[in-house]
Amino acid sequence: MIDSMTHAMSGKHNQTLCVVGGGIVGLASALQASERGVFRKIIVLEKEAEVGRHQTGHNSGVLHCGLSYKPGSEKARLAVDGIKRMVAFCQKHDIPHEICGKVVVAVCEEDVARLKELEQRGRANGLEGLRWMSKEELAEREPHVVARAALLVPQEGIVDFAAVARKMRDLLTQAGHQVLTGVAFRKLHDAGNQLTVETSGDPMAVDFLLNCGGLHADRICQASGIRPSCRIIPFRGEYFRLNHEGGELVNHLVYPTPNPAFPFLGVHFTRMIHGGLEAGPNAVLAMKREGYAKTAFSLRDAFAAASWPGLWRFLAKYPLVTLREFENSLCRSAFLRNLQRLVPGVRNEHLLDDGFAGVRAQAMAADGNLLMDFLLLRAPRQLHVLNAPSPGATAALAIGEHILNQILDH
Numbered sequence: 381m382i383d384s385m386t387h388a389m390s391g392k393h394n395q396t397l398c399v400v401g402g403g404i405v406g407l408a409s410a411l412q413a414s415e416r417g418v419f420r421k422i423i424v425l426e427k428e429a430e431v432g433r434h435q436t437g438h439n440s441g442v443l444h445c446g447l448s449y450k451p452g453s454e455k456a457r458l459a460v461d462g463i464k465r466m467v468a469f470c471q472k473h474d475i476p477h478e479i480c481g482k483v484v485v486a487v488c489e490e491d492v493a494r495l496k497e498l499e500q501r502g503r504a505n506g507l508e509g510l511r512w513m514s515k516e517e518l519a520e521r522e523p524h525v526v527a528r529a530a531l532l533v534p535q536e537g538i539v540d541f542a543a544v545a546r547k548m549r550d551l552l553t554q555a556g557h558q559v560l561t562g563v564a565f566r567k568l569h570d571a572g573n574q575l576t577v578e579t580s581g582d583p584m585a586v587d588f589l590l591n592c593g594g595l596h597a598d599r600i601c602q603a604s605g606i607r608p609s610c611r612i613i614p615f616r617g618e619y620f621r622l623n624h625e626g627g628e629l630v631n632h633l634v635y636p637t638p639n640p641a642f643p644f645l646g647v648h649f650t651r652m653i654h655g656g657l658e659a660g661p662n663a664v665l666a667m668k669r670e671g672y673a674k675t676a677f678s679l680r681d682a683f684a685a686a687s688w689p690g691l692w693r694f695l696a697k698y699p700l701v702t703l704r705e706f707e708n709s710l711c712r713s714a715f716l717r718n719l720q721r722l723v724p725g726v727r728n729e730h731l732l733d734d735g736f737a738g739v740r741a742q743a744m745a746a747d748g749n750l751l752m753d754f755l756l757l758r759a760p761r762q763l764h765v766l767n768a769p770s771p772g773a774t775a776a777l778a779i780g781e782h783i784l785n786q787i788l789d790h
């Protein structure tokens with residue numbers, strides 16, 4: 381294995397890697413390639429004026445440690461490894477972060493059984509310090525939370541992932557590589573022994589293309605001559621920030637017990653690294669891939685979703701969940717009711733509606749199933765990251781290493 385990797389590395393040593401997407405996954409992958417000296421030249425193309433403008437800069441900012449992922453899955457392995465690497469990266473580069481711990485709350489008997497399963501998963505994934513909280517401990521740590529049972533996950537924390545992305549950009553440019561902002565990938569031409577990337581600027585000759593295009597990853601794959609087997613369906617996640625009084629109600633990250641019948645975690649309370657508390661996100665089927673307002677609409681994106689047979693199968697499978705998420709989006713009191721299941725003392729006037737939202741690049745199969753694990757598609761001199769859901773930001777450095785190993789294995 382080591383021999384074949386060394387051989388592959390020496391083969392790529394004079395080559396150019398083009399990474400599409402200056403989000404945290406693209407930048408972390410480029411950084412891994414840079415640190416291991418695999419490519420002579422690395423060019424990251426980012427269509428926006430700054431890196432980390434989409435999912436990387438529009439998320440909960442939680443450092444997830446791998447509590448709920450199926451033991452043995454790629455997601456569990458990369459999350460457990462990823463949080464350690466991300467925390468070490470933040471320590472090394474002085475990026476503000478805090479390991480504040482998470483409390484997962486069971487509010488009914490069904491939840492208690494599910495939370496026990498979650499605890500087993502966490503233990504199988506090797507989480508440290510995981511433990512049930514006594515009534516007294518919960519009352520002391522989280523006096524406003526009401527629960528039948530509560531699990532403490534002390535390893536989890538918070539960070540500003542956009543700041544991490546900017547640091548990665550700086551490290552790449554300091555190492556002599558290029559991060560070109562304001563330059564969009566358009567199309568890939570394969571002339572046998574070299575690739576030409578058509579961009580919004582000058583075309584460029586490269587040897588390997590890595591697609592980390594997030595909400596546009598399936599389109600970039602298609603424009604590279606490969607038809608992906610899934611489609612990116614955007615799900616908007618909306619948040620409320622809490623006012624000062626509301627912000628005092630919670631001390632850790634406070635999450636509900638996830639219901640495995642539903643594809644997304646319920647709304648939760650998240651402390652933010654620059655201060656304050658936010659609640660959310662919901663998961664609303666969105667009409668625009670990079671649209672953050674409730675009214676955001678793109679004919680192209682809406683058509684892409686509606687013409688995917690998987691979407692209709694998903695809607696048939698989850699009609700109530702889909703409607704409930706629309707209700708959560710349009711009706712503030714429905715959103716509030718969900719929060720009050722965890723913290724009954726939170727009130728309408730605590731919620732500040734400043735419209736912060738993110739959009740998940742959720743890959744959906746043609747059978748309507750949401751792909752829950754990371755998905756990489758390999759082709760000669762190309763690799764496409766078609767699904768990098770949460771905890772993709774936490775795990776970015778581990779994903780970057782995994783991606784690089786896949787490139788070297790080509």
Ligand SMILES: Cc1cc2nc3c(=O)[nH]c(=O)nc-3n(C[C@H](O)[C@H](O)[C@H](O)COP(=O)(O)OP(=O)(O)OC[C@H]3O[C@@H](n4cnc5c(N)ncnc54)[C@H](O)[C@@H]3O)c2cc1C
Nearest residue numbers: 401403404405427435436439440442565594617738772774
């Ligand atoms: C609401 C929400 C909450 C989340 N919470 C968490 C959390 O708490 N913790 C966690 O670990 N993860 C979380 N995630 C997941 C995490 O944000 C993602 O897994 C991660 O950011 C994915 O990074 P990325 O680089 O793949 O995508 P992105 O950050 O979206 O980057 C893709 C980049 O590609 C660029 N691009 C697209 N098309 C082109 C083109 N043609 N040419 C050039 N550039 C292009 C885009 O402009 C963008 O900058 C959350 C996600 C959402 C949406």
